[in-house]
Amino acid sequence: MKENQVKRFVWKLLLLLFPFTLVLGYPLFVILMSGETIPVTIAAKLQQGSSKDFLYGPAFRDKRSAFKLYTTLLCKPKILILGTSRVMQFRQPVFLSRDVYNAGGGVTYLWEYKKFLQALPSEQKPKILIMGLDQWQFNEHWKPEKFREEVDEWGNLNAAPVMNMLFNKWKEIYKYYFQGRISSIKLFSNLFEFRGIGLSAVVENRGFRRDGSYRYAEMNQEKWEKRFEDAFDRIEKGSDIFTYAKDIDQNRVSILKDFLNYCHEEKIEVIAFLPPFSSEVYERLKDKEQGYAYIFKIHRELEPLFHSHHFTFCDFTNLAWLHASDEETIDGFHGSEKAYLRILIELC
């Protein structure tokens, strides 16, 4: 009698869950095969410990800051490159030293630079810091809530709960599948010829290399021709990183000043620069000079802060100043690796 009840229960439970299993089965396969839920710390260890240089490119979980910090702790570089996505193009092979790590993408807000360095033990602090400072970090109207109090950006370094990711991302996975962006064969073959950790790395060959630099996915002709449109659109609307402002925010200048003092105390030599916009985007910013007046004041106002510590600070806001054309861009505010080679040459 009890056995019949149990059987009846199990059959009805299976009947209830079967349709959902069908729907969620493929997304679960994608998540597990791509290694999306592998903890950041394990991914960093695998990448640094492997003889093969594979990519780390998760699609659904942005733990860049934690990944870069943890890898920096593993690598203990003498030369550290730090900034947002606009420094991710520097590659270790162009340096004479092997002791270089690109922690680009590890910070987003000005106060995070110091937080990043403070997380490194004294004996692991870099000797040289190459840092990119995004122009909008000095815009008081850009993300003011992130500057009111510190936010814990490191977050949870452990494995992402598979079920959370599954329920949150299953629709996106099907969308990518029907767009032809997910190849089940590539996912399955990743078990045998390991290409990377994370969906972007496995199917689009896009992600962070072992030296911390970022490999972007190939662009088709249509995407190439429209690569500045997003920036133009944001400039027209005055939104996001292109929010209008007349003056530099002095509070943020104070944060930078405090950071430079910290580097001076820790005997870290700082080489800083303002990363380039494409020439076309720069011209649009100039056309709206009233809206972006603060951008054209940054170098003049900040240079004395660097000079007082004998640090270097260069302004590469317009790509054309590097004698580069807009062919050397990925989009309106990210230069290509060639453009960043030019930056390195100038910094030297």
Next chain:
Amino acid sequence: MYFVPAYILILGGTIVLDYFLGIQIEKRGGAIRKYFFLVSLASNVGVLAFFKYANFIADNFNVFSRYSGVGYSLPYLSILLPIGLSFHTFQAMSYIIEVYRGNQKAERHFGIYALYVMFYPQLVAGPIERPQNLLHQFREKHDFNYERVTQGLKLMAWGLFLKVVVADRMALLVDRIYNDPYHHAGPALTLATLLFAIQIYCDFCGYSTIAVGAAKVMGFDLMQNFNRPYQATSIADFWRRWHISLSTWFKDYVYFPLGGNRTSQLRWAFNILIVFTLSGLWHGASWTFIIWGLLHGFYMIVGAWVQPLRLYVEEKVGLNYWPSFRLFLQNSVVVALVSFAWIFFRANSFEDAFYIVTHLGTGWNSVLQFPTLGKFARLFDLSKQTIILAAFAATVLVVAERIQPKQLFSNFTFPAYIRWTGYYLLVGAILFLGYWGGDQFIYFQF
């Protein structure tokens, strides 16, 4: 709040102590019996006070010391709150009090007593059980029973729906406003407050329902912790429906020993304020929680004192002839008062709460300017889809509360095709409409 493995020793320590003291209290008589009782209470309250209130006490003492020139500061402790401390402490105290009163025999089996305190479905967020209800169930055999297991699973599914589909969706809207209230005016602040009322109910009721359902699957019956509180017609009625296990705990172990309502009016009012202040403090070590508790105490006192006047006015106006409208009015007043008090519960600081309270009436002329969904969504800086999902979830909740019998799912005698459609829709809603962004249960922080 974190899970720290070493903290299991705290739980273990209090279990061992209360197990031993419970037996001694039953065995002994006279002063030594009372002594053991007080030791048990002191150890439970002491552990709770240390982990939960040490820094709050230090904070307030230091402010007092600064202004009075005492010149001495208490140190702040870097300690984490053990998971479910407030709940299992109260459950353990309930056991000791009932043994002391002679209403419950002391449990001789250590494992069963430990299980009573640590019963996992209700360990972290209640319901706070009584020994008379729970202890004997651990001695009974629980065979597999199809109806009971399916009933339990239905409760768990409903609880999960309340949590991930309703509460967590509301949280997206509420957090936008409450985490930065200074950039919002009356309409947004009011709406966020009302949505928080839904959020906290669904969050806590959802968890309780999952706990009751999980226990039921294993054959155990836990007490009902919520009974459609937003259908209350008075504040007293609200507290008979909201977090029933906690409110009855305070009633039986604080309010009645203080004299209850068998005292003078003034003393009764004092008893009410004590109980609700302690209730506020139980919820959190912050002045905003204390103010929240005091507000409810104030509501109870004023509600009782103006009742004769209210009845007189209702009779004069003729509300007695429209009982449904009268109930609707009463219910609306209760929801408004309770929602107002939630401002202090949710606000991140006293300053934030004060700002919200003083700006509820501002900016209402602009409400006519955002009648479209798009403008409304921009108010919360969220997508239209999120707003629609939140509205849908709230509607399902309201309808379900109206049509369900007192015991959820206990009387579902619909035809199989209707029931199974409902099951598929419920599971589908949980999986596909739920917000799985990782928000923990609000009451986990207690």
